[in-house]
Amino acid sequence: TLGSPTQRRPGSRQRFVADLSQCLFDFVVQLLPTQEELAVKEDVRKLLERLIRTIEPESRLLSFGSTANGFSLRNSDMDLCCLIDSEERLAASDLVTMLGDLLERETKFYVKSLPHARIPIVKLSLDPSPGLPLGIACDIGFENRLALENTRLLMCYAMIDPARVRTMVLFLKVWSKRRKINSPYKGTLSSYGYVLLVIYFLVHVKNPPVLPNLQQMPPLRPISEEDTHLHGHNIWFFDDIELLRQRWHSDNNESVADLLIDFFRYYSRDFPYNTGVASIRSGLLKKDSKGWQNDLSNQRYNDARERNRLCIEDPFETDFNVGRCVTKDGLYTIRGEFMRASRILASRPERAIVALAELCE
Template identity: 45%
Template sequence: MDPNAFQRGGQVAGYYQRPQPPPRQLFDPNSVRGPPPNYQAEQHMRQAQYLDQIASVEVANVAMSSSEREEKEAFRTRLEKVVHEVCAANPDRLPEVSLESFGSFKSGFANAGSDMDLVIVLPDGSPFTADFGLLEDDLPRALEKRLLQLGYGARLLSRTRVPIIKICQKPHASLLDKLREERDKWDALDNEKKYPHLFPEGGEDDEENVAAAAGGAEAKPDKTAPVTLSAVNESGTTETEVNGNAKAVAQQAATNGSAPGPQNTNTASALSSNPEPIQQARPKRDNRPFTRERRMGPLDFPSNGVGIASDINFFNPLGLHNTQLLRCYSLCDPRVQPMVFFVKSWAKRRKINSSYSGTLSSYGYVLMVLHYLVNVARPAVLPNLQLPWRPNAQSTLMGGSRVECDGWVVDFWRNEDEIIKAVKAGQMSSNHESLGSLLEGFFRFYSSMGGGPQFHWVGSVLSLRSPNGILSKENKGWVKAVTQEGEGKKVQHRYLFCIEDPFELQHNVARTVTHFGIVAIRDEFRRARRILTAIGFGQTHDQDGELLDELVEKEVVAPAADVDGSAQVSAAANTASGIARPDASGSNMRDGVLQKPARFPQNKQSSPMNSAKARPPQPRQFNFTDRDAFPTLGRAKANSSARTTTTTTPQKFEVSEMSEISGDRARAYLEEVKRKKAEADAELTATGAAEAVLGGE
């Protein structure tokens, strides 16, 4: 009765003298077995060769040329002169500033034709602050007005996290007229509509309360008085103010002649703090179908034909440090830049790279690539520049470049010369995979399909600064969407997809990703994984196309009428109601457009009732107290008087009183059953899609 007697290679019980692997079991023909290791290597080799081939072509096409960089740098210089002109016109209010580039243009990750990101920077030791307001004579509004006068396309976005001016070099005449007309309309508004955050709702009583807090119960706020950038407290030191009510309170105190005593200082400091009340977001129901590509508005700049496009940020001090961090990562390995170029190009072609449409920004995809190269690839391609590791003792140690910016600690290995020397000496990484091999692992990791490590979209937070690169949403407190209100705008923070900013630890880079956006992003990673899997097996992938095929969102065309003349539901009605059918991957897709879960259209059968009317009949609701509500087949029809009245108490049905189903009534009954079944199927499909996003696989 030795249990090892029927095991090939088994040992006699009790004879083991040293630890040995368990005995091999007999062959099981029903067991699920993966491909042998050598076949897996062949699959990976095919996938890497495919990615290497298309990446070599794509990266060469999307990389920004030196001539384009020089042209954009010249445009930045011209814009900086305009900024200096505006500041010199009002030296008491506006400081001397410089206009510097940051973002992908500075880090080296900018694709050809991409926008140029610029930021207002104050010189060191300046008594002013870069936290500019939105008043008419403050820098954002004044600069927008001057740019329009000079013939540039300029539009101030005031509801973003920080004020941003979108600029285009050569706007069309019609576009420039619309932008100027919009600015004239804003200038014509009264101050209560221009600055609603300075005038709380409630009428005169609220204004009196604000004036009283400023230093006098008799005082009323001066709606047209300018607001100074700084105020002097009781000890004579300069305290920087911020936007919003604090500026109005401080200016009102100055207008009324009240001394800047302790009461005024405390009130201003209380109002100048960041808006603390955070309300839970209550998303409004939106019945419009989700489209990955944002519809252009009348004031939006076209992607082509308007010259160089640029964004000017007015308060983004951490953006410069983020840019330097990404630039240092790009210098750590020659494969980083082309990998980022390829992933950004893939996301753009598949239309999942727009924060305005509910998907992810290019900055988010860069952090996803860096996370894979630092924490997932083995051996690691990149070191974590925010950790103490250094390749040699001559490198700058942790803390050598530590600074505090906007209340956050900034510390990373930022010496470019030291990084370049370590790369040339071969001290940075022992990973020698090809670019295609790294891309294959990148798509496999974020698709959460196949073997190896996988990213858990539901509960994980990408944290580039952390030792392992992953935190949990619960530990971060990023489990519910919230809306932050302040200074006349609302900023919504979503946490469906979480990427922690390397320095501003409370900022989710993926906060703009909506429910439909994260479904679209995950669908694209799965599509890429299906294509690469088919290539690995040497199979065709005609259903998904090529990896870099551009997604074209099509309008649904109304189908032709039925043979009996009954019309189908129009395309406009389908679009408005969000009717969709699940595709092969389980998502509600229609011609590349992810649709919201909704009822399926009613099935239509050819019948006299359908041919008589343009729309299908609406079956009457069953009355459970009606004797004819549940008829049986083969029985004689009951008298019409038998169902003229209904009672609240159940009655006993006699066999003779049961009626058979007539032809029209049978068809109506069948339509009702089919409709309910279609609704149940649609609800099941929508539930499955939601669980895939919120509950994992």
């Protein structure tokens, strides 16, 4: 029996929100990767590292993305980055070609090398097996040190308040995939983009904030310019999470369901899509001040406008818009989904589990 909200007993709102929080935890837990899956992935990483070292003995193969930042779902792909410590090294494109050939000869992976892509990578996939019932998909890139650092930043944010941050992020990842708005190649947003939207919301929108701004906290001791910069980008952030847990605590006690409801409301109604840039480093910025115009009148800016419908500043590469893949239609769809989610949660069906199922339909 789904009475209208006004007919409900007082306290039903609190009950709905408490139930929703519990449902969110339960829902997310069953989507986490199994120990077995993690072990198989680590074995794959080691195997690939061993093979790459036959070409570049000084190389290391490191995980980044969801496998390394605490936001991994069952069967998510593996993002690997090859770092080469020697001075004399092959060009990335040559390495990609050689590695692709080697893996094709020596392993059972399906291999696709993209030596001439903007970022040269080797794509691998493996058919399902007992340890990996859904197979595996893996991208190997080279020297992407900024991605390793932004992975570490997201991991630190996840560790500060795992119960709320990880639950929200994991839920939004599943939700955005089920609602088909998680495809940068089709004009919507990457998982990385959604994670940044969540952190932006928890650091800069919520008051009191749920998370501190790790990039603006004072360092414990002076650090040289050289140690904080990579390719001209300031990559410093407060990463001593143990210490942070002792010294900082959030005055925001909202439940994960409260935060999620508010998240959907904020991004369906309040975020200034036309003029604003969400920056986890600096808060709300103006498109104008970053040169990310969306001036309708000027022909010259047409391309810029298409790329800057949804503006999310990368935490380190501050001249890079993580939302640049989002098209006009894509943004329309994404906002439509935020509104739909808001509506479902505001209509408060009697049971939270029903609301959750409808959300992810």
